[in-house]
Amino acid sequence: MASAVAAKSGPIAHGEVPTFPVTIIIRRFDPEVDKEPRWVDYDLQMHGTDRVLDALHKIKWEIDGSLAFRRSCAHGVCGSDAMRINGKNRLACKTLLKDLDVSKPIYIEALKGLPLEKDLIVDMEPFFDSYRAVQPFLIASSKPKDGKERLQSAAQREIFDETTKCILCAACTSSCPVFWTDGQYFGPAAIVNAHRFIFDSRDEGAQVRMDILNDKEGVWRCRTTFNCTDACPRGIQVTKVIGEVKQAILRGKP
Amino acid sequence: MTVTIDSPRASTTKHHKGINLEKWGWVFMRASGVLLVVLIFGHLFVNLMIGHGVKALDFAFVGGKFSDPFWQVWDMLLLWFALIHGANGMRTVINDYAHNRLVGVVLKSFILLATIVLLTLGTLVIYTFDPCPAGSPADLLPSFCAGV
Numbered sequence: 001m002a003s004a005v006a007a008k009s010g011p012i013a014h015g016e017v018p019t020f021p022v023t024i025i026i027r028r029f030d031p032e033v034d035k036e037p038r039w040v041d042y043d044l045q046m047h048g049t050d051r052v053l054d055a056l057h058k059i060k061w062e063i064d065g066s067l068a069f070r071r072s073c074a075h076g077v078c079g080s081d082a083m084r085i086n087g088k089n090r091l092a093c094k095t096l097l098k099d100l101d102v103s104k105p106i107y108i109e110a111l112k113g114l115p116l117e118k119d120l121i122v123d124m125e126p127f128f129d130s131y132r133a134v135q136p137f138l139i140a141s142s143k144p145k146d147g148k149e150r151l152q153s154a155a156q157r158e159i160f161d162e163t164t165k166c167i168l169c170a171a172c173t174s175s176c177p178v179f180w181t182d183g184q185y186f187g188p189a190a191i192v193n194a195h196r197f198i199f200d201s202r203d204e205g206a207q208v209r210m211d212i213l214n215d216k217e218g219v220w221r222c223r224t225t226f227n228c229t230d231a232c233p234r235g236i237q238v239t240k241v242i243g244e245v246k247q248a249i250l251r252g253k254p
Numbered sequence: 255m256t257v258t259i260d261s262p263r264a265s266t267t268k269h270h271k272g273i274n275l276e277k278w279g280w281v282f283m284r285a286s287g288v289l290l291v292v293l294i295f296g297h298l299f300v301n302l303m304i305g306h307g308v309k310a311l312d313f314a315f316v317g318g319k320f321s322d323p324f325w326q327v328w329d330m331l332l333l334w335f336a337l338i339h340g341a342n343g344m345r346t347v348i349n350d351y352a353h354n355r356l357v358g359v360v361l362k363s364f365i366l367l368a369t370i371v372l373l374t375l376g377t378l379v380i381y382t383f384d385p386c387p388a389g390s391p392a393d394l395l396p397s398f399c400a401g402v
Contacts, residue, residue: 181350220276223346250281 017047022102024055026067027109028119037116041105046097052085052108053092056120069120076233079169083120084109089171089231111174113183127170130186134194134212139205156201163196163241165234172228172238184217188228188238191219195241198254206254214249222246279342286335293332317385318396326380333376341369 022044029037042059053074060067069092071081076094085095086107100106114122144150166189173179173187194213198206213219219242228238248254301315302308319325344365352358386399 178350181353214274214277216274216276218276220274220280221349223350246280249277 017049019045019047020098020102022046022055022097023105024059025105025107026056026059026119027107028067029110029116030066031118037109039107046102048098050097051093052090052095052097052100052106053081055097055106056092056108067120068118077167079167079171079233082111082169082171082174082233084111089175091169091171091233094233111170113174113176113180114170122170122174124170126183127173127187127189128168130173130190131168131193133186134190134209135205136190136193136197138197138200138203139208140202141204150202152201159201160196160199162236163192163199165236166192166196167234168193169233171231171233172236175227175231177225177227178221178223185221186213186215186218188222188242191222191242191245192236192238195245198245198248206248210245210249210252210254213245219246219249279346283339283342286339289331290335290339293328293335296328297332313394314396317383318398320380320383321385321396321398329380330377333380334373337369337373337376341365 023041024044025039025041027037028034028040042063044055044058046055046058053071056067056069056071060069069081069083071093072078074081074093076091079091081092082089083092084090084107085092086100089111092108097106108120110116110120110122114124114126117123140150142150168189170189172192173189176185176188178185179187191213194209197203198209222239222242224239224243226239228242229236229240232238301311319329345362348358348361348365352361385396387395392400
């Protein structure tokens with residue numbers, strides 16, 4: 001892939017990062033001007049080491065400062081720059097341009113299924129509402145002995161290890177076709193974070209969370225389309241996690 | 255230092271009482287799916303592969319099957335599980351894609367109606383089927399009709 005890019009841009013000096021032209025088409029929306037979102041394209045010269053986020057920076061800093069998007073850490077930890085890149089939910093800061101097909105334009109738009117506010121920014125409140133609804137905090141009535149921590153074996157920790165990795169970027173939830181419909185469904189991210197505590201041996205609120213997810217709009221609306229697993233930038237097997245929560249609810253205990 | 259926050263911090267209200275139809279609908283889809291694999295492939299194997307294969311299919315063949323209690327039960331299970339499985343699948347598709355509530359209710363009513371009509375007709379056919387209609391040429395009827 002990288003060699004094909006280098007070949008296109010001609011001979012390069014030793015140690016120099018090859019550059020290549022790329023067209024980025026962004027679905028822009030300014031609520032004060034536009035009635036409907038519109039696609040705007042930008043032609044850029046980018047480096048082989050650049051990510052989609054670098055392209056967005058280049059546009060914002062050098063071409064059009066009005067472009068609005070979220071990003072904080074820019075290194076795949078904070079989860080603020082999830083967006084639809086060529087139709088798939090990805091973190092802009094973890095997607096290298098050279099891994100996309102740069103011979104064609106790259107389409108970038110805001111996450112689907114959440115209210116669009118401006119350009120690539122969506123209202124995340126519905127997403128956090130369903131996150132809050134599953135009570136994503138440790139519920140424990142017991143006091144640990146002598147003011148120490150609650151002990152847990154490595155095996156007990158392993159059970160929910162995968163779901164501790166969630167960064168709440170909303171890539172999974174906003175890739176879910178069921179979530180797009182009416183927004184009543186909790187969505188994959190909320191179920192992942194419920195899983196985080198349902199299977200935690202120190203937690204006592206599993207029953208409460210399973211009751212919440214045993215709702216009409218709970219885990220049973222999952223159609224196992226695997227969009228969420230594909231979208232997760234942290235590699236969480238989201239659909240498998242939802243399956244584990246379904247099993248737990250059927251068993252009646254974690 | 256760990257801090258223990260006194261309850262009530264979490265609401266422990268039950269969200270619903272009684273049976274949860276969505277849950278049992280999901281369980282039904284999984285269970286009937288497995289059962290249908292056996293029923294459908296058994297049906298296809300017996301009808302299309304055993305003996306003379308697809309050439310053996312005629313009125314006499316079907317009449318013979320509907321006269322056998324084993325195949326009556328088999329076809330009855332196949333009819334009910336396949337139809338309800340399919341109808342419930344259509345219902346979930348409508349739940350997922352019908353953005354207008356009224357449209358959803360209308361479409362789901364049609365599915366319910368179609369399912370009830372088809373189940374009634376299908377069940378009637380399986381249990382009231384006459385394999386030896388009077389006045390038919392004998393070579394088209396099952397072999398046991400001659401003795402009736």
